[in-house]
Amino acid sequence: MSDFLSNFDNDNYKQTLNDKKSKKEEQLEEDAELEDDLSTDDLNGNNSALSEHEGKIRRKKKRKRKSQPIPNQSIVPIEEESLEDDIEIDPDYQSKQTKRKAVIGASVVGLLLIGYIIYYQVTRVSVPNFSDKTVVDAKNWASENRMKPKIEQEYSTKVETNGVISQSVAPNKKLKKGSNITFKVSEGANPKEKITLPDFEKMSKSEVEQWISKNKADNVSIIDEYNDKVDKGKFIKLEFTDKEVTKENYLRQDIANVYFSKGKEVFEKNISVPDFSKKSKSDVEDWAKKNDIKVDYKEVDSDKIEAGLVVSQTVDPDTKVAKQDSMSVSISVGKAVVVPNFANYSIEEAANATSDLQVMTKEAFSDSVPFGQLISQSIEAGKKLTGNDEKVVNVVYSSGRPYIKSFFGQLEGDIPKLIYDNFNSKGACVTYEVYYVDSDKEKGQIVNANAYNQYIATNAHLVFAISNGKYASLPSE
Structure with a gap:
C-alpha cells in the first residue's frame, strides 16, 4: 500500500508519467517495424509470416487508444470497418473487476479490524483474581494499569488482615484502563468482639x-x-x-x-568456679550474678584473714558447675572475742575478766541463788563476738534473799524510799500497804509491821501500822 501511494507524490508522479511516455513511444516504434516487416513479407509472398505478424499487430493495437498519436510519424486514417475488426472483447473483464474490488474491500475491512483489535488490547486489561492477594498487590496493579481503586475495609475472621475479601469486577474480565474498581479489604477480626475462653x-x-x-x-x-x-x-x-x-x-x-x-530445667555443667580465697565478698557476688549461681554466705571469725575477705568455699576451684547450682562461701569477720563464763568469777573479778569486753556488773536479790553467785550474763558464755557485734556484757550476781530490818519510828512518807533502796533496786519486787492505829507515838510514825528483822521473799507484800497520834504528846521543838 505504501509503495503504491508513493507513486503519487510530486517527484515520483512526474517520473512515472515520463516512464510511461517513453514506453509508449518504444511500443509505437516496435509496431511500425512490424508493419514494415509485414509489407515486405507480403511482397515476397510469405503468407505464413504475414498471418503471424498480423496477429501480433492486432494484439498490440487493441491495447492502445484510438486517438493516441504515433510520435514522429504521420497519422494514417483507419477505416471504421478495419478498426472494428481489430477490437477484441475480454469476456472475464467484468468478473475480474468485481473480484478486484472485493479483494480491496476485504483488505480494508481486515485492516480496520486489526487496528480495532490492537486498540482494544492496548486500552484494556484483564482483571486478576485478588482473592489470595493483599491490598498492596491490588494498589500496585491499579497503579500500573492507571485504574482508580477504592478501598473499603471490613472485619473478617476468614481473611487475614489487609487481605482482599472481594472485588467489584469479576476476575479475568476485560476492563478499560482508567476505570474505577472497588476492593473490600479485611481489617482482621473485630477486636471488641467478646470471646468465650475455653478451659x-x-x-x-x-x-x-x-x-x-x-x-x-x-x-x-x-x-x-x-x-x-x-x-x-x-x-x-x-x-x-x-x-x-x-x-x-x-x-x-x-x-x-x-x-x-517445659519441665525441670537441666543446665550443662560448663561454668568453672574461680578460687575466691582472700577475695572480697563483692567479687563473689558479681561472679554469681553473672553466671546465675546461688551462693550462701556465712560469716566466720579468722585470726589470719582480714574482715570482709573470703576464708573458704564449699566448691573447689576449677570445678565445673551449672546455672542455678548452689555453693557456700565463708566471709571473714576478723578476730573474734570469746565471752567467758562469769560464773567462774566473783563480782569483784568480773570487771577485769577480759580486756576485749566491757563488763557491767550488778547485784540482785534471788530466792534461789545463794549470795555472791552468778545469776545471769547478757551474752552466753563461749559466744564469739566479732567486729560487727557489740562487745558489752551485763553480769548480775546474787545478793541472796532480801532481809527487812525494823522500820519502827520511820515516818510513813519514807516507806517508798525504804522499799526501793533496800529491795527493789536490787531486783526484788516488794509491795506494801498501810493502816492507821491509835497510839501514843508521834503521828505518822511506823509503830508495827507484818514482818521485820527477818528474811522475806523477793516478791513479799509488807503491811505497816501508822500511828494517828491520838494519845501522843505534841512533838517537842
Missing part, C-alpha cells in the same frame, strides 16, 4: 494453638517456662495483663498469656 487447663499446647488460629485470638500468647512441679507439656496458669479482665468478660483485644511447663 485451657484441660487442653494440650497444640489444641490451644489451634483454638487461637481458629478464633483469630492473636492477643492470646502461649508462653513456655521451666517448672519443677508441673510435668513437661502441662498447663500451668492463665494470666491477664489487665487486672479487670476475666474469663467471663474477655474481648479479642485483651492480652492474655497461657503458660505451659
Whole structure:
C-alpha cells in the first residue's frame, strides 16, 4: 500500500508519467517495424509470416487508444470497418473487476479490524483474581494499569488482615484502563468482639494453638517456662495483663498469656568456679550474678584473714558447675572475742575478766541463788563476738534473799524510799500497804509491821501500822 501511494507524490508522479511516455513511444516504434516487416513479407509472398505478424499487430493495437498519436510519424486514417475488426472483447473483464474490488474491500475491512483489535488490547486489561492477594498487590496493579481503586475495609475472621475479601469486577474480565474498581479489604477480626475462653487447663499446647488460629485470638500468647512441679507439656496458669479482665468478660483485644511447663530445667555443667580465697565478698557476688549461681554466705571469725575477705568455699576451684547450682562461701569477720563464763568469777573479778569486753556488773536479790553467785550474763558464755557485734556484757550476781530490818519510828512518807533502796533496786519486787492505829507515838510514825528483822521473799507484800497520834504528846521543838 505504501509503495503504491508513493507513486503519487510530486517527484515520483512526474517520473512515472515520463516512464510511461517513453514506453509508449518504444511500443509505437516496435509496431511500425512490424508493419514494415509485414509489407515486405507480403511482397515476397510469405503468407505464413504475414498471418503471424498480423496477429501480433492486432494484439498490440487493441491495447492502445484510438486517438493516441504515433510520435514522429504521420497519422494514417483507419477505416471504421478495419478498426472494428481489430477490437477484441475480454469476456472475464467484468468478473475480474468485481473480484478486484472485493479483494480491496476485504483488505480494508481486515485492516480496520486489526487496528480495532490492537486498540482494544492496548486500552484494556484483564482483571486478576485478588482473592489470595493483599491490598498492596491490588494498589500496585491499579497503579500500573492507571485504574482508580477504592478501598473499603471490613472485619473478617476468614481473611487475614489487609487481605482482599472481594472485588467489584469479576476476575479475568476485560476492563478499560482508567476505570474505577472497588476492593473490600479485611481489617482482621473485630477486636471488641467478646470471646468465650475455653478451659485451657484441660487442653494440650497444640489444641490451644489451634483454638487461637481458629478464633483469630492473636492477643492470646502461649508462653513456655521451666517448672519443677508441673510435668513437661502441662498447663500451668492463665494470666491477664489487665487486672479487670476475666474469663467471663474477655474481648479479642485483651492480652492474655497461657503458660505451659517445659519441665525441670537441666543446665550443662560448663561454668568453672574461680578460687575466691582472700577475695572480697563483692567479687563473689558479681561472679554469681553473672553466671546465675546461688551462693550462701556465712560469716566466720579468722585470726589470719582480714574482715570482709573470703576464708573458704564449699566448691573447689576449677570445678565445673551449672546455672542455678548452689555453693557456700565463708566471709571473714576478723578476730573474734570469746565471752567467758562469769560464773567462774566473783563480782569483784568480773570487771577485769577480759580486756576485749566491757563488763557491767550488778547485784540482785534471788530466792534461789545463794549470795555472791552468778545469776545471769547478757551474752552466753563461749559466744564469739566479732567486729560487727557489740562487745558489752551485763553480769548480775546474787545478793541472796532480801532481809527487812525494823522500820519502827520511820515516818510513813519514807516507806517508798525504804522499799526501793533496800529491795527493789536490787531486783526484788516488794509491795506494801498501810493502816492507821491509835497510839501514843508521834503521828505518822511506823509503830508495827507484818514482818521485820527477818528474811522475806523477793516478791513479799509488807503491811505497816501508822500511828494517828491520838494519845501522843505534841512533838517537842
